Amino acid sequence: MDTNIGSGLNAQVFVTALVLLAVLGDCPPPLMASEPTYGDELAKVIREQFVKYEYRIPMRDGVKLYTVAYVPRDRSRTWPIMLTRTPYGVSYGVDNSPDVRTQRQASRFAPSMAMVKDGYILVHQDVRGKMMSEGQFVDIRPRLLNGKGPDEATDAWDTIDFLVKNVPYNSKKVGIWGVSYPGFYAAQAAIDAHPALVAVSPQAPVTEWFLGDDFHHNGALFLMDAFDFYSNFGKARPAPVRTVSWDFDHDTGDLYEFFLNLGPIANANTKYFKGQIGFWNDILAHPNRDEWWKARDPRPHYRAVKPAVLTVGGLFDAEDLWGALATYKAFDTQSPGSDVRLVLGPWRHGGWSRTDGDKLGDTSFAWKTSRYYQDKIELPFFQKYLKGCADPNASEAWVFETGTNVFEKFDAWPPKDARPVKLYFGANGALSTKPATDSVDEWLSDPKKPVPFTDRWSMDNDGEYIIGDQRFAARRPDVVVHTTAPLTRDVTVTGPIDVTLEVSTTGSDADFVVKLIDVSPFDRPDPDPNPTRVRMGGYQQLVRGEVFRGRFRRSFEKPEAFVPGQPTTVHFTLPDVSHTFRSGHALMVQVQSSWFPLVDMNPQTYVDIGKAEAKDFVTATHKLHHAKSVLVLPVRRGEL
Numbered sequence: 292m293d294t295n296i297g298s299g300l301n302a303q304v305f306v307t308a309l310v311l312l313a314v315l316g317d318c319p320p321p322l323m324a325s326e327p328t329y330g331d332e333l334a335k336v337i338r339e340q341f342v343k344y345e346y347r348i349p350m351r352d353g354v355k356l357y358t359v360a361y362v363p364r365d366r367s368r369t370w371p372i373m374l375t376r377t378p379y380g381v382s383y384g385v386d387n388s389p390d391v392r393t394q395r396q397a398s399r400f401a402p403s404m405a406m407v408k409d410g411y412i413l414v415h416q417d418v419r420g421k422m423m424s425e426g427q428f429v430d431i432r433p434r435l436l437n438g439k440g441p442d443e444a445t446d447a448w449d450t451i452d453f454l455v456k457n458v459p460y461n462s463k464k465v466g467i468w469g470v471s472y473p474g475f476y477a478a479q480a481a482i483d484a485h486p487a488l489v490a491v492s493p494q495a496p497v498t499e500w501f502l503g504d505d506f507h508h509n510g511a512l513f514l515m516d517a518f519d520f521y522s523n524f525g526k527a528r529p530a531p532v533r534t535v536s537w538d539f540d541h542d543t544g545d546l547y548e549f550f551l552n553l554g555p556i557a558n559a560n561t562k563y564f565k566g567q568i569g570f571w572n573d574i575l576a577h578p579n580r581d582e583w584w585k586a587r588d589p590r591p592h593y594r595a596v597k598p599a600v601l602t603v604g605g606l607f608d609a610e611d612l613w614g615a616l617a618t619y620k621a622f623d624t625q626s627p628g629s630d631v632r633l634v635l636g637p638w639r640h641g642g643w644s645r646t647d648g649d650k651l652g653d654t655s656f657a658w659k660t661s662r663y664y665q666d667k668i669e670l671p672f673f674q675k676y677l678k679g680c681a682d683p684n685a686s687e688a689w690v691f692e693t694g695t696n697v698f699e700k701f702d703a704w705p706p707k708d709a710r711p712v713k714l715y716f717g718a719n720g721a722l723s724t725k726p727a728t729d730s731v732d733e734w735l736s737d738p739k740k741p742v743p744f745t746d747r748w749s750m751d752n753d754g755e756y757i758i759g760d761q762r763f764a765a766r767r768p769d770v771v772v773h774t775t776a777p778l779t780r781d782v783t784v785t786g787p788i789d790v791t792l793e794v795s796t797t798g799s800d801a802d803f804v805v806k807l808i809d810v811s812p813f814d815r816p817d818p819d820p821n822p823t824r825v826r827m828g829g830y831q832q833l834v835r836g837e838v839f840r841g842r843f844r845r846s847f848e849k850p851e852a853f854v855p856g857q858p859t860t861v862h863f864t865l866p867d868v869s870h871t872f873r874s875g876h877a878l879m880v881q882v883q884s885s886w887f888p889l890v891d892m893n894p895q896t897y898v899d900i901g902k903a904e905a906k907d908f909v910t911a912t913h914k915l916h917h918a919k920s921v922l923v924l925p926v927r928r929g930e931l
Contacts, residue, residue, distance in 0.1 A: 318680040322363050322370075322410030329397035329404070336407065337388050337400070340364055345385050348453045350419070350426075352441045356450065357381070357423035357531075358416040360458050361400075365410070369462040371677035372454055373401070373411040375469045376447065376476035378524075380422045381415035383533050389415075398644035402468050402492070403665035406673065412461055414454060418476060419446055423531045430570050431475065431500060433586040434482065444592075447480035447488075455487045464677050466490035470641045471611060472497050478589065478618055481596040490676035491596075492669070494603040495611040495640055496618050501584045501847065503613030506574065509863055510840040510847055511802055512900070514891035515546055515752055516610070517574065518559060525568035545748050550888035551741075555903045575901035580847035590617060594625035601672045602631075603664075605638030606691065607651055609754035612866050619704070633688040633704050634668055635869065636660050637696075639754045643669075652755040653825045654832060655818065657696045664689075692783065693834075694809070694871030705786030705867060709925035714775075714880070716917040722773035722880055724931050732771040732882070732915040736801070738892045738908040741885035742769055756889070761808050761831040764881060771882040771915055774810060775931065782872045782929035788835065788865035792882070793919035795859065796841075798895035798911030799852040803861055804886045806836035807922075808879035809872055831879060834870050838890050839863040842897065852897035858916055871928075878931070880922060884913055 327336040341361040348356050359381050363370055377399075382389040391397040399415075401407045419441070420428025435442045447467070455463050465487045469477040474496030481491045501507045506517040522539045543549045553559065556575070560566050577583045600622045604615025619633040637656045638648055648661030667684050674680035688704040691697070714722055718730035745756040746763035764770045790805050813828040842850035844861045853859060872878055885892060894903045895911040924931075 318674050318678055321408050323408050326404040326408040329391050329394050333391045343385050348450055350449045354426040361413040369460050370412045371462045371464045374414045374467045375473050376416045376418050377473045378418050378421040395645045405665050405670045431587045434592045443479035444482040448485045451485040451487055464489055466673050466677050468492040470494045481598050482592050484598050488598050490673055491598045492601040493618050495608055496614045498614035498617050499588045501580045504611050508838050510843040511838045512891040515888045521568050521571045525570050547743050590621035593621040596626045596629050599630035599676050603634045605642050606635050607758045608640045609757045610640045635690045637691045637693050652758050654758055690869045692869045709786050709927045711923045712926045714922045716773050716920050720773050722775045727917040730917045734769045735912050736884040737910045741887035741892050742883045744886045744889035761833055773880045775878045777877050778874050780874050780929050783927045784924050785869050785927045786925035787867045789923035790863055791921050792861045793858055793916040795914045796853050796911050797855050799897040801841045802884050802893040804838045804883045806881040807834045809834050810877040810879045812875045835865045835868045837865045
């Protein structure tokens with residue numbers, strides 16, 4: 292009896308396997324024999340292999356959105372649609388091909404050259420109120436709870452409905468993707484999705500702009516990024532336009548000097564914006580996480596989604612790492628029956644599509660990680676849902692481990708096998724697993740001489756500070772430095788890092804920046820060749836850093852002043868890491884109270900910072916009390 296039951300089960304499994312092979316088998320032949328490269332070759336492919344169509348798609352409220360579709364000339368079969376919705380502009384006119392001279396520009400045409408070769412109808416759309424689309428643009432437009440819109444989810448639904456009914460030779464299956472702001476629009480499309488939408492890939496998606504993405508981290512304003520972005524992006528558009536200027540005329544040659552000379556952030560309107568940048572005014576009008584901010588948090592709406600979701604982020608994304616992690620978590624926890632996946636690689640913002648991913652700053656990853664992701668993870672994901680192909684590499688999470696420089700597959704993220712290990716601050720700069728002492732660190736924080744976020748003298752924030760050398764900061768008297776002894780074996784840290792600081796201040800407000808750093812031994816060889824003449828011996832590579840605005844230590848909705856001299860607890864989390872500290876290296880933690888001009892300078896008096904005057908900025912002495920301060924690291928391998 293048992294044998295027969297087992298044989299029946301085996302037969303059933305065998306039949307099921309045959310059915311799956313039939314449904315998810317080899318892909319149909321690609322559109323072209325070889326992959327184009329960006330530049331002249333890709334431009335030639337677009338001209339010769341695709342026909343461009345131009346649409347003005349009506350939304351349910353009558354607003355028309357400008358949309359272009361590139362349809363393969365091969366009419367021997369139908370093609371799935373790959374859609375991206377963007378506030379940054381598409382190409383205009385049926386005879387005007389997109390600019391694909393550089394890898395970055397080419398990445399806006401398609402997710403990868405592998406997908407151009409594979410064959411899709413590539414659709415680009417200006418979102419409501421941007422560039423050539425009608426209507427009013429709203430930043431991170433809130434989801435309307437009536438379910439009828441118009442909002443970004445309904446605009447995506449109406450767009451897809453039009454496309455499958457009107458674009459020639461489409462297969463009635465749609466995928467959507469986008470990097471950064473377009474990643475936000477991709478995620479929005481998954482909400483009450485159109486039945487034809489089967490695959491969604493939010494990549495570095497803009498998510499929540501008060502807690503962790505782009506313009507605020509834990510309530511602290513990311514001054515440099517918000518100012519430079521909105522000085523151009525935030526300009527009013529009285530009528531549809533095809534081009535915008537992205538140049539801001541800074542009056543100095545260095546970011547640090549420019550923002551130091553700017554003074555209180557209220558001066559941005561006085562000197563430059565003249566009250567004409569709407570979202571900048573909104574930022575200053577909403578200094579706490581009030582209902583206005585909460586309405587712009589999309590995460591509660593990412594529930595019970597039907598399309599498969601592949602969220603992509605960079606471990607060294609200076610803009611939207613938090614967004615990738617938070618978006619994945621929201622989909623994963625609120626859509627348990629859906630195929631929800633995560634990819635994290637060793638990339639800067641959009642680096643998986645815009646760079647080879649073999650290095651960042653002074654750090655080499657030894658191989659072209661972006662190409663691996665594009666060919667082995669991203670392409671099979673879309674092929675499975677849009678073309679019915681097998682996906683042999685499917686996994687809940689693909690995460691790159693820096694230090695060892697390998698991709699690893701996980702069936703859950705963060706991985707369940709990481710164990711919490713406490714690191715304590717000790718006297719004389721010690722950092723160890725031994726319980727803390729009653730010792731104290733003390734430093735003077737001067738708003739006129741804040742700690743810079745980088746040692747580079749430049750007007751360009753290239754985002755490389757997030758993996759940069761921290762030796763310049765360690766030498767400052769207003770940066771607290773604690774270091775372990777050199778490791779005797781590799782230690783792998785995988786997941787979020789919990790931080791508890793017991794602090795006190797002579798002021799009534801303060802920021803606290805915590806940085807986890809990998810310190811190289813002094814005999815580490817320099818790269819060869821070495822055009823930048825970097826010295827890797829003693830290099831202090833930033834693995835993860837984060838800021839917390841102290842007034843929000845108990846609530847982001849109801850901030851509180853510090854009581855001068857009274858110790859209090861500040862608790863927050865550093866975004867996930869995946870890094871192996873190699874044998875002979877050491878772990879370092881730096882604590883400081885400014886990170887300028889990446890983060891606006893805290894006046895260190897409890898005032899509305901958006902309205903602060905020069906007299907409100909004071910020097911303050913901060914203390915870190917070791918006895919109740921601790922970092923909790925998620926350690927997967929090795930012993931500290």
